[in-house]
Amino acid sequence: xxxxxxxxxxxxxxxxxxxxxxxxxxxxxxxxxxxxxxxxxxxxxxxxxxxxxxxxxxxxxxxxxxxxxxxxxxxxxxxxxxxxxxxxxxxxxxxxxxxxxxxxxxxxxxxxxxx
Amino acid sequence: xxxxxxxxxxxxxxxxxxxxxxxxxxxxxxxxxxxxxxxxxxxxxxxxxxxxxxxxxxxxxxxxxxxxxxxxxxxxxxxxxxxxxxxxxxxxxxxxxxxxxxxxxxxxxxxxxx
Numbered sequence: 001x002x003x004x005x006x007x008x009x010x011x012x013x014x015x016x017x018x019x020x021x022x023x024x025x026x027x028x029x030x031x032x033x034x035x036x037x038x039x040x041x042x043x044x045x046x047x048x049x050x051x052x053x054x055x056x057x058x059x060x061x062x063x064x065x066x067x068x069x070x071x072x073x074x075x076x077x078x079x080x081x082x083x084x085x086x087x088x089x090x091x092x093x094x095x096x097x098x099x100x101x102x103x104x105x106x107x108x109x110x111x112x113x114x115x
Numbered sequence: 116x117x118x119x120x121x122x123x124x125x126x127x128x129x130x131x132x133x134x135x136x137x138x139x140x141x142x143x144x145x146x147x148x149x150x151x152x153x154x155x156x157x158x159x160x161x162x163x164x165x166x167x168x169x170x171x172x173x174x175x176x177x178x179x180x181x182x183x184x185x186x187x188x189x190x191x192x193x194x195x196x197x198x199x200x201x202x203x204x205x206x207x208x209x210x211x212x213x214x215x216x217x218x219x220x221x222x223x224x225x226x227x228x229x
Contacts, residue, residue: 009155034216043119043220044158044206051215090157094216102148102171103216105157 002027002093006106014114019063019078021109023091026072032094033074034103035065039087047089050074061085086113117141119221121207127227128197135193136224140209147190148218149182150206151175158206164190165212197228 007022025031035047048059055067061084065076074091088110092103120139128134140147145166150158161180162172166187176182179197184190194201204225208218 004157032215036220041222043222044208045220046217049216092157092216095160102160102163102173103158103218104160107155108157 002029002031002095002104004091004093004104004106006089006091006109008109009107010110010112012112012114013081015083016080019076019081019085019111021076021089021091021111023065023074023076023106024072025074025091025093027093033065033067034092034094035059035063035074035076036090036092036105037087038090038108044090047076081111081113083113083115086111119207119209119219121205121221121224123224124222125225125227127229130197130199130228132197133193133195134197134226135191136205136207136226138190138192138207138209138221140189140207141219143211144209144219145187145212146210147184148208148210149190149192150208152204152206152223153202161192194226197226199228202226202228 003026005024033050036044037047038044048057050057050067058064063078088108090108091106095101122137148163149161152158164184179195182192204223206223208220210218
């Protein structure tokens with residue numbers, strides 16, 4: 001069965017600092033992994049995804065994530081935080097390797113950015 | 116592209132009452148998903164449709180919950196005999212059938228059962 005663990009329910013950084021949000025997964029099939037972001041009073045939106053191929057994937061707003069099979073990790077990073085990055089971030093894994101199957105989400109990490 | 120819309124945005128009901136939520140997906144999307152999110156948790160999958168066919172239901176979806184997607188367009192989620200434990204944010208998402216994981220979420224319906 002698939003599962004996702006996000007380490008740290010709350011991360012605080014200063015503006016301009018590195019952002020690192022951690023995600024570890026467990027999957028009985030080759031995983032497809034995702035990061036979603038939820039801004040206050042808005043729906044979740046896809047930041048980036050890994051399916052196959054290049055293990056370093058780039059997303060919107062300068063975020064990227066690296067799939068590391070040996071570590072079962074898919075950590076999200078951004079070199080320099082901006083105030084507008086403050087939001088809740090969810091890591092997710094597909095329940096199967098076919099298009100259209102459901103997502104299993106982690107509990108989320110709230111990112112705070114201070115000036 | 117007007118996005119996924121959900122109505123109502125908020126619903127307060129008394130325990131034992133029935134409630135129904137509506138989701139209007141992005142028009143060309145043939146897959147539609149329902150999730151539930153409680154405070155401090157990520158969204159939990161409930162069920163999904165391809166066109167009008169309900170293809171998968173979670174164990175979380177008790178007999179009091181029913182979802183429909185007539186004509187493969189909008190969807191409704193009904194909860195019968197609501198319980199306080201049903202209080203949550205109910206999220207709807209839609210996607211194209213071949214876009215793995217690329218789900219577009221609505222703003223959600225927040226249900227409070229008193």
